[in-house]
Amino acid sequence: MKEFLTDGNFWAILGATIAFFVAAIGSSKGVGIAGQAGAGVLTEDPGKFVPVMILEALASTQAIYGFVIAFLTIGKIDISTAMALKDGFVLFFAGIPVGIVGLVSGIIQGKVAAAGIHMIAKRPEGLGRAITLALMVEMFAILAFIISFLMLGEVG
Amino acid sequence: MAIVNMNKLSLIGLKSDKEKILETFMKMGVVEVTDLKEEMSSEEWGKLVSNEDNAREISELNSKLDKISASIEYLSKFDKRKKGLFSSKRKVSIDDYNTVVKNQDKLWKVIDDISEYDKKLSNLKSEINKNTNLILNLKPWEKLDILLDMAGTKETTVLTGVVPEIVNTDRLGEELSNEVPESYFEVVSKDREQSYLLVIYLNSKAEDVMRVLKQYGFSKSSLEKFSGTSNENIKSLSKSIKDLENEISSIEEKISSFADYQGDLEILHDYILVERDRKKAAGITLNTNDSFFLQGWVPETSANQVKEVIEKKFDCFLEITEAGEDEDFPILLVNKDFASSVESITEMYSLPNRNEVDPNAITAPFFVLFFGLMLGDGGYGLIMAAVSIFVLLKFKLEEDTKKFMKLMMYCGFATMLWGALLGGWFGIEALGKTALWFNLTDEPQKMLSFSLLFGVIHIYAGLGVKAYNLYRQKKYLDIIFDVFFWYVMFTGFALFLLPYIPIVDKEAVTGLVRLGKYLLVIGAVLLILTQGRHNKNIIGKIIGGVSSLYDLIGFLSDLLSYSRLLALGLASSVIAAIVNQLALMMGFSNILKVVFVVAVLIFGHLFNFAINALGAYVHSSRLQYIEFFGKFYEGGGTAFEPLKVNTKYINLKY
Numbered sequence: 001m002k003e004f005l006t007d008g009n010f011w012a013i014l015g016a017t018i019a020f021f022v023a024a025i026g027s028s029k030g031v032g033i034a035g036q037a038g039a040g041v042l043t044e045d046p047g048k049f050v051p052v053m054i055l056e057a058l059a060s061t062q063a064i065y066g067f068v069i070a071f072l073t074i075g076k077i078d079i080s081t082a083m084a085l086k087d088g089f090v091l092f093f094a095g096i097p098v099g100i101v102g103l104v105s106g107i108i109q110g111k112v113a114a115a116g117i118h119m120i121a122k123r124p125e126g127l128g129r130a131i132t133l134a135l136m137v138e139m140f141a142i143l144a145f146i147i148s149f150l151m152l153g154e155v156g
Numbered sequence: 157m158a159i160v161n162m163n164k165l166s167l168i169g170l171k172s173d174k175e176k177i178l179e180t181f182m183k184m185g186v187v188e189v190t191d192l193k194e195e196m197s198s199e200e201w202g203k204l205v206s207n208e209d210n211a212r213e214i215s216e217l218n219s220k221l222d223k224i225s226a227s228i229e230y231l232s233k234f235d236k237r238k239k240g241l242f243s244s245k246r247k248v249s250i251d252d253y254n255t256v257v258k259n260q261d262k263l264w265k266v267i268d269d270i271s272e273y274d275k276k277l278s279n280l281k282s283e284i285n286k287n288t289n290l291i292l293n294l295k296p297w298e299k300l301d302i303l304l305d306m307a308g309t310k311e312t313t314v315l316t317g318v319v320p321e322i323v324n325t326d327r328l329g330e331e332l333s334n335e336v337p338e339s340y341f342e343v344v345s346k347d348r349e350q351s352y353l354l355v356i357y358l359n360s361k362a363e364d365v366m367r368v369l370k371q372y373g374f375s376k377s378s379l380e381k382f383s384g385t386s387n388e389n390i391k392s393l394s395k396s397i398k399d400l401e402n403e404i405s406s407i408e409e410k411i412s413s414f415a416d417y418q419g420d421l422e423i424l425h426d427y428i429l430v431e432r433d434r435k436k437a438a439g440i441t442l443n444t445n446d447s448f449f450l451q452g453w454v455p456e457t458s459a460n461q462v463k464e465v466i467e468k469k470f471d472c473f474l475e476i477t478e479a480g481e482d483e484d485f486p487i488l489l490v491n492k493d494f495a496s497s498v499e500s501i502t503e504m505y506s507l508p509n510r511n512e513v514d515p516n517a518i519t520a521p522f523f524v525l526f527f528g529l530m531l532g533d534g535g536y537g538l539i540m541a542a543v544s545i546f547v548l549l550k551f552k553l554e555e556d557t558k559k560f561m562k563l564m565m566y567c568g569f570a571t572m573l574w575g576a577l578l579g580g581w582f583g584i585e586a587l588g589k590t591a592l593w594f595n596l597t598d599e600p601q602k603m604l605s606f607s608l609l610f611g612v613i614h615i616y617a618g619l620g621v622k623a624y625n626l627y628r629q630k631k632y633l634d635i636i637f638d639v640f641f642w643y644v645m646f647t648g649f650a651l652f653l654l655p656y657i658p659i660v661d662k663e664a665v666t667g668l669v670r671l672g673k674y675l676l677v678i679g680a681v682l683l684i685l686t687q688g689r690h691n692k693n694i695i696g697k698i699i700g701g702v703s704s705l706y707d708l709i710g711f712l713s714d715l716l717s718y719s720r721l722l723a724l725g726l727a728s729s730v731i732a733a734i735v736n737q738l739a740l741m742m743g744f745s746n747i748l749k750v751v752f753v754v755a756v757l758i759f760g761h762l763f764n765f766a767i768n769a770l771g772a773y774v775h776s777s778r779l780q781y782i783e784f785f786g787k788f789y790e791g792g793g794t795a796f797e798p799l800k801v802n803t804k805y806i807n808l809k810y
Contacts, residue, residue, distance in 0.1 A: 054770065054774070057767070057770060058774070060767070061727075061767075061771060064727055064731070064767065065723075065727060067731075068726075068727050068730045068731060068734075071730070071734055072730065125504075127504065128501075128504030128505055128777065128781070129505075131774050131777070131778070132777075132778050132781050132782065135774060135775065135778045138775075139717060139720070142719065142720045142723045142724075143716070143719065145723050145727070146604065146719050146722065146723055149600060149723075149726065150600075150601070150604075153600065153601070
């Protein structure tokens with residue numbers, strides 16, 4: 001067991017898991033929230049499908065960022081040889097910003113997008129504003145992605 | 157180019173000329189008639205003039221439009237004309253148009269016929285439904301070969317009915333024969349819900365039979381309404397359904413024989429649409445007994461032409477004056493090709509007001525370049541540019557679609573440019589070496605630094621536009637206070653932060669950092685002294701000045717916001733590489749695998765393109781809205797909506 005925990009590979013793979021798994025939960029939840037709001041609006045007015053779809057898709061980026069970080073982390077893992085524990089820890093922690101921030105911002109962005117969908121149901125010309133409001137939340141996921149990415153870069 | 161200057165138009169004319177004057181305006185399409193209802197509420201005006209009350213006429217025209225639209229929609233099912241992906245309005249000559257309008261009685265008959273047939277069709281359809289339901293009711297009794305309306309003989313009763321499916325019918329039959337031997341029991345059929353039973357018994361035993369049946373939840377069926385056997389009934393019902401269906405198809409054939417009228421109906425629709433718009437315009441003018449008064453806006457460039465045409469044709473008083481300094485006129489934007497392509501982006505935010513410069517010309521290059529950087533992959537850009545050029549050349553497009561396609565084309569070019577600079581072509585790693593500048597995936601830190609630099613340029617450009625706006629409003633001192641001083645402080649701040657930028661050599665920039673410190677302090681002092689100048693008392697002035705320094709935090713967060721340029725560009729190029737990697741994992745050892753590889757490549761890249769193009773579009777818009785427009789843009793203009801021939805289906809050729 002001790003051997004297992006002192007191998008950096010274990011920590012690296014845990015980091016990749018967190019990066020994707022946690023961020024993807026956030027995106028799923030966020031897109032789900034927006035999707036439910038969207039379906040409600042579409043029953044009244046099917047013509048609004050495109051703007052509703054755009055707003056619904058906004059919260060999916062968190063999972064994409066998590067996916068990229070997880071994939072790059074996996075690329076640094078070679079199970080056949082042991083990885084330095086230090087490197088493993090760096091990769092582990094690199095997964096955390098994009099994962100956790102993705103979880104929270106994904107859900108909240110979904111809620112903002114849902115509110116935006118309700119807004120464009122009444123005022124279709126407000127699409128630009130609705131998108132902008134939701135993108136305000138996205139900023140934090142972007143910053144988390146950059147931080148995670150820069151952390152990955154520390155491991156050769 | 158920019159915002160078109162508007163002139164104010166006032167016209168007093170004879171009431172008898174009103175419709176004709178409005179018609180002339182419509183044909184010219186350059187005059188917006190303003191609603192004068194507010195003027196009416198003042199006593200002075202209220203005594204003199206009245207509104208033309210034509211709300212009823214308008215609603216009549218509206219209901220006519222609904223009727224025609226319904227017929228057109230109905231006929232479009234039988235429309236054999238080819239429709240393209242991007243349909244544009246049909247061209248109609250004025251002669252054809254006039255003929256249609258002259259013979260509109262015939263068309264109204266067609267419309268009435270169609271709605272009549274439509275009513276008939278829905279009646280027939282409900283009849284068919286009814287019959288189908290009856291057949292479904294009779295189906296379980298199909299095997300029963302006694303007359304359905306036979307209630308019994310003199311001494312016996314014939315009873316049909318159902319019990320729920322869970323009832324054990326064998327036991328029921330047994331019990332019945334035990335209790336009442338003088339009875340006949342038969343299970344006619346059984347489905348998932350019920351068992352269908354026939355019971356014949358002596359009238360004298362009715363009570364006993366009923367007692368047994370009730371225990372098992374028996375309920376009587378209502379077959380008495382039929383005459384003859386169920387089989388006969390089913391046959392005759394099926395036959396009548398067939399007849400009804402024949403009738404429906406013959407009516408549909410009749411309707412489809414009207415399909416030739418569809419074109420004419422579209423013309424009639426647009427004729428009435430135009431008439432309605434004219435009535436609406438007439439409704440917002442002011443009237444006395446014999447004359448009317450209207451006010452409106454006309455672009456400066458068309459003012460003379462309007463004056464000439466109207467004065468030549470009609471006896472009226474027409475005055476066209478320049479708009480007052482503080483009068484808000486409706487906004488019409490005229491831009492060159494490239495700048496006009498981003499008009500929709502700006503309009504989504506807000507139209508500029510009349511006192512500021514139209515930002516499209518300067519938004520366009522930033523939008524397109526940021527889009528390109530965030531989509532990041534030259535291969536995607538190539539496809540995007542190619543598709544939009546193809547659409548632009550191949551299809552006749554409405555004005556808005558055309559602008560959007562042009563925007564996509566420019567965005568495609570910009571993406572190719574960045575692809576070439578940063579070595580991204582469909583995520584193929586070998587091509588990373590072809591980068592003209594540096595390889596994005598190898599040196600993300602470098603890109604992060606440059607993203608921030610692009611942010612500084614963008615923000616400075618925004619401040620520059622603000623300076624230009626102030627210059628146009630002749631507020632020269634404000635240019636120094638509100639723009640130049642900020643430049644000083646922002647520059648100081650940016651220089652001060654230089655050592656924290658990843659790719660900067662800390663030793664080399666110490667001189668610049670010292671300069672930055674001085675600039676930062678000088679800028680801060682100048683801003684504290686000037687930013688509170690609009691407040692009245694001295695304390696307010698100081699507080700206003702000091703609190704303006706908070707904008708420094710805003711500047712920092714604005715700058716960091718540009719890191720999305722790196723993040724989105726990186727995400728799309730890394731995912732493109734991942735798609736390639738996943739596809740090639742399979743290998744090419746047999747034909748099935750090759751097909752699989754190709755499928756993964758196509759769908760993977762298509763998905764990556766779709767999600768990142770959307771992302772680049774919305775994020776590039778956001779950078780304009782928050783970081784760029786936030787620096788100078790007031791907005792709040794209303795769009796110029798001239799009275800014009802506004803059609804849905806046709807374009808009239810004069």
